Amino acid sequence: MISQTREIDDQALILTKAISSIQIEANHLFTFRDVKATILFRLDGRVIASFYETETSNIILSVIKWVKEIISKTKEELKRGARSIKYNKQINQNEAIPVYFYRTGNSGILVTILDSRANTGLMEIEMSRTAKRLGIIIDRKRSIGG
Amino acid sequence: MKASVGLSINHNLQLATEIALNQAEKKLYTEPTGILYFTGTHPGGKRVYNRSLKIIKEKYPNTPLAGCSGIGIANNQDHGLKGAAIMLFSGISVKTKLMKRFRIRTKGKTNKILKICTDIETRELQQNSSTSFIFFPPGLGFPKLMVNLLNHRLKGFNPFFVLNNRIWRDLPILSRLSGKLVNFLMNLCGIGISYSSAWPLFQELYERGIHYTGTFGVDPISMNKSYQFHNHKAYKDSMTFISLSSPELRFMSKTDTGATVDFQKPFTLESYLDGGFIPRISGQWGAESLLKLYEMDKTPEILEECTQKYFYYHPFKPLCILDDKKSQNLYGLSINPNLNHALITAPNQVAKKLYVNHKEHIQSYICNQSAITIENLLDDSLTSLVGNNTKFGLFFDCGNRAMIVGDRFQQYLQRYNQILGEVPFLVIISGGEVNSQSFPIVNFSLVSGVAQQLTPV
Numbered sequence: 001m002i003s004q005t006r007e008i009d010d011q012a013l014i015l016t017k018a019i020s021s022i023q024i025e026a027n028h029l030f031t032f033r034d035v036k037a038t039i040l041f042r043l044d045g046r047v048i049a050s051f052y053e054t055e056t057s058n059i060i061l062s063v064i065k066w067v068k069e070i071i072s073k074t075k076e077e078l079k080r081g082a083r084s085i086k087y088n089k090q091i092n093q094n095e096a097i098p099v100y101f102y103r104t105g106n107s108g109i110l111v112t113i114l115d116s117r118a119n120t121g122l123m124e125i126e127m128s129r130t131a132k133r134l135g136i137i138i139d140r141k142r143s144i145g146g
Numbered sequence: 147m148k149a150s151v152g153l154s155i156n157h158n159l160q161l162a163t164e165i166a167l168n169q170a171e172k173k174l175y176t177e178p179t180g181i182l183y184f185t186g187t188h189p190g191g192k193r194v195y196n197r198s199l200k201i202i203k204e205k206y207p208n209t210p211l212a213g214c215s216g217i218g219i220a221n222n223q224d225h226g227l228k229g230a231a232i233m234l235f236s237g238i239s240v241k242t243k244l245m246k247r248f249r250i251r252t253k254g255k256t257n258k259i260l261k262i263c264t265d266i267e268t269r270e271l272q273q274n275s276s277t278s279f280i281f282f283p284p285g286l287g288f289p290k291l292m293v294n295l296l297n298h299r300l301k302g303f304n305p306f307f308v309l310n311n312r313i314w315r316d317l318p319i320l321s322r323l324s325g326k327l328v329n330f331l332m333n334l335c336g337i338g339i340s341y342s343s344a345w346p347l348f349q350e351l352y353e354r355g356i357h358y359t360g361t362f363g364v365d366p367i368s369m370n371k372s373y374q375f376h377n378h379k380a381y382k383d384s385m386t387f388i389s390l391s392s393p394e395l396r397f398m399s400k401t402d403t404g405a406t407v408d409f410q411k412p413f414t415l416e417s418y419l420d421g422g423f424i425p426r427i428s429g430q431w432g433a434e435s436l437l438k439l440y441e442m443d444k445t446p447e448i449l450e451e452c453t454q455k456y457f458y459y460h461p462f463k464p465l466c467i468l469d470d471k472k473s474q475n476l477y478g479l480s481i482n483p484n485l486n487h488a489l490i491t492a493p494n495q496v497a498k499k500l501y502v503n504h505k506e507h508i509q510s511y512i513c514n515q516s517a518i519t520i521e522n523l524l525d526d527s528l529t530s531l532v533g534n535n536t537k538f539g540l541f542f543d544c545g546n547r548a549m550i551v552g553d554r555f556q557q558y559l560q561r562y563n564q565i566l567g568e569v570p571f572l573v574i575i576s577g578g579e580v581n582s583q584s585f586p587i588v589n590f591s592l593v594s595g596v597a598q599q600l601t602p603v
Contacts, residue, residue, distance in 0.1 A: 083355045121398050121531065121583075122598060128355050129276050136271065144272045 014142050021143035022134060023049055026110075029130045034118035036060050036097075040134065041109040043079075045071050048108065059091050060113060067099060067111050078103045084128065091116075100127055105135030147237035147392060149538035149597070150174040151570040153219060155226030159188050162230040163198040167205065170234045173570070178206060180240030180388070182280075182540075183213035183375050184574050186228040187365050195373055195380035198230065203378035210242040212388035213375040214282040214363035217545040218575035222563045225556070231572050233538070238392045239275070241266060244376040248284055248385035249343045256347045259385070263356055270391040278357045278390050278397030278595070280540070283344040284383040285362030285372045285577040286491070324419060341578060341588055342420075342493040344385070349495075352585040359399045359595045360387075361542040364577030372577075390597075398531055399595040401584040403476050404515060404523030404547075407466050411439060411512040418497055424488045432488030433481045439512060464546075464590040466513040467496065476513060476590040478546060491578075491589050515590060517551050521558060527594055528565045535599040539571035542579040542593040 022040065029038045030051040037052035037060060045068075052060065066089060074085055083103055088096040095116045100123075102110040110131045114123060136144055152169030156162035162185075181202065188194050195215065202211065219231040243262055245255045263279060270277045313320055341362070351358055363372030376386040390397065416426040427435040437443040464476040477492035490497055532539070541562070551558050562573065579593040 081353075083353065121400065122396060124583075125276065125357060125396050125398060128357075129271070132267075132355070133271050133274075136268065 017143040018137055018141055021137055025130055025134050025137065026051055029112065029127065032123065032126065034115045034123055035112060036115055037064060037111075037113040039064070039067065039111045040104065041071055041111060043075055043107050043109065045075070052113075059097075063089050063091070063097055063099065063113055067113070071101075071109065071111070074101045075109065078109060084131075100124070102127055102131035103135075104131045105138035108134065108138050110134060147235075147395060147537060147599075148174060148176070149233060149235050149570050151221050151231070151233050151538075151572055153221045153224055153229065153231040153572070155186075155219075155224050155229035157188075157228050159185060159194055159198045159228075159230060160201060162228075163201050163232070166230045166232045167202060170232045174234050174236060176236045178209055178234040178236050179238055180235045180242075180390070181206065181209055181211040181213075182233040182235075182388070182572075183211055184219050184231045184572065185213075185215045185373075186218055186226065186230075187215055187367055188228060189367055192373065192380045192382060195375065199375060199378045199380060202232075207378075210240050210388070211375060211377050212242045212280070212282060212386045214361065214386070214576075215365060215373040216361070216574045216576040217364060217366050218548065220559055220562075220573040220575070221571060222566070225559055225573070231574070233540070233570070233572055235390070235538075238390050238395065239270075240391075241389045242376055243387055244374075244381065245385040246381060247383065249383060252343045252346070255385070256350070259347060259387070260350055260354075263351065263387075263389075264354065266389050266391070267356055270389075273393070275391045275393035276357075276396055278359070278399075279351075279387055280390070280595075281344075281348075281358055281360030281385065281387045281580070282374045283347075283360060283362055283385045284374070285341075285364040326420060341491070342495060344580075345493040345495050348580050348585065352582055356582065357397060357399070358580070358582045359540070359542065359593050360580040361574055361576040361593070362578035362580075364545065366545070366577075394600050395537065395597045396600055397595060397597050399581045399583055399593060400527050400531055401579070401581045401587050401591050401593050402523045402527040403464075403474055403587065403591045404520045405464060405466060405474065405476055405513040405590065406515075406519060407468075407474070407511050407513055409511055413439070413465060413510045413512060415497075419487075420494050420498075422490050422492070422494075422497065423485075424490055424497075425486070427488060431486040433486050436479060436481055436488045464513045464515060465490065465492075465510055467492070467510045474513075475586045475588075478589050493588070496586070513590075515547065515550050517554050517558075520547060520551055521554075521561065523592065524558065524561050525565070527592065528562070531594055531596045532565055532569065533598065535601060536566075536569050537597045537599055539566060539569055539597075540595045541571065541573045542595075543573055543575050544579060544590050544592070545575050545577055546590055547592070548575050 026038050026040055026049045029035055039050040040048045042048055085101040087099045089099050090096045097116050098114045100112045104110045112127050150170045150173035152166035154162040154165035218227045248255055267277050363374055365371050371382055373380050374384045374386040414428060415424055418424055424432040465479050467475045477490055480489045578588050579591055581593045
């Protein structure tokens with residue numbers, strides 16, 4: 001009986017570690033100046049982790065709302081084998097915000113909303129790297145070192 | 147993390163390697179963890195390269211090394227067609243791998259490389275570092291027969307009498323057969339234009355989101371072989387690759403072509419053989435109708451000059467293929483004096499697509515590249531990549547573009563110096579370049595790769 005509970009405790013510990021490492025990974029992406037918001041969705045559309053500035057402008061909030069509407073459509077495309085999808089969300093006549101959808105593992109979608117003048121070359125590398133790391137964590141259900 | 151560069155232009159490759167190595171060592175101070183080694187083209191084959199690699203081996207016997215031979219090399223101090231260029235790294239974990247005779251049994255070797263690459267990447271990801279691969283696949287291989295060694299003095303003798311026969315062209319069954327034969331020979335002896343062997347690998351890596359750049363080695367003296375270097379030894383027509391991984395660095399890359407599409411000159415293929423041969427274009431022999439397209443059919447003397455200058459081939463303006471995504475994919479078209487067919491430098495996978503679904507999806511046009519557009523492109527692509535945190539740069543430039551720039555090449559290199567400042571960099575002039583950010587472009591392009599120090603704010 002004691003050994004069983006210990007096993008359950010160990011599993012719970014591993015899972016909590018995994019969950020916290022998911023938070024750390026998503027937060028790492030959010031520390032970049034160009035990133036306005038990072039949200040990790042489950043394939044069914046529920047949010048696992050989200051980071052956005054508390055003083056975010058209405059524009060970013062409206063983009064997040066739009067992302068929630070569109071997530072079911074992108075899910076189908078990502079399931080079919082696309083690794084990432086990029087949208088340019090027009091917010092006013094002169095400005096468009098780049099929004100990236102990355103497949104993370106078998107059961108997640110990472111959404112990143114960037115600044116309109118962001119260095120997309122560097123950010124694409126960083127986002128795909130984070131998506132891959134998150135994918136490893138989600139698929140194995142345990143945290144990874146480093 | 148630190149990188150340093152050494153370069154020496156000399157006909158004696160051993161001397162050049164020694165000088166370049168000394169230069170690089172002086173700037174690095176510490177023991178290197180990896181070496182990139184590039185050379186110009188030197189006659190004498192494998193032995194010459196091996197002798198010069200021995201000099202590096204004596205100093206650093208256990209340091210992984212990779213590289214290839216190209217048409218030319220340059221950095222902030224010098225540029226030339228013969229010599230050696232070395233880049234030393236410290237503080238980056240480096241791994242190298244070799245696949246011998248990559249053109250034969252490509253499928254198995256491709257799968258092997260894919261497995262190695264994904265393994266390296268996931269291992270490095272778990273240690274929180276980011277990885278980039280640099281590939282050196284075998285480049286252009288034209289058959290020896292096609293280079294007429296008698297300098298066209300024997301006009302009656304045509305080594306391609308079989309392919310120039312009408313039967314091959316007009317009967318679809320026979321043309322398919324001959325195409326397969328050419329393709330088989332291409333893989334076996336390095337005959338034909340064989341980017342096709344490396345194509346599935348790059349496509350697969352692109353789909354998996356693995357970051358890479360690459361350059362195809364080429365030997366402009368013979369045009370039928372290329373040399374790759376792996377851990378202090380030279381190999382002919384093999385595939386070597388190097389992985390650079392570091393937690394602090396991010397490897398950014400970009401491809402640019404600097405070409406303007408001439409929409410008034412659309413282009414259609416009527417028949418196509420594997421290996422890059424195009425027998426018929428708009429109802430005529432490929433070579434004939436290409437000459438008409440370029441408006442060169444009435445000035446044979448230009449053609450003659452071209453033949454003398456560029457290894458008995460006529461490198462022409464690029465052909466642009468606009469695919470479904472409307473991105474520009476540039477490939478070269480050329481004519482051989484012995485052959486009635488035109489030659490395309492696109493891999494079989496692309497050229498077949500062009501031939502089959504041409505009218506429905508994909509359009510192709512003749513393109514223009516000039517010295518001015520290329521210089522503008524250089525400004526654009528470098529300034530967007532290079533910043534205060536740039537640690538080193540590697541630039542793979544197409545040999546054909548160097549020909550277009552011509553006498554202004556020195557001026558063109560000075561632009562590199564102005565933009566990059568004191569950042570160590572190398573320019574390798576090669577025969578084909580690839581990049582994971584814009585996958586299908588292979589020819590007439592500049593692939594610029596830059597290592598950026600990470601500073602999240």
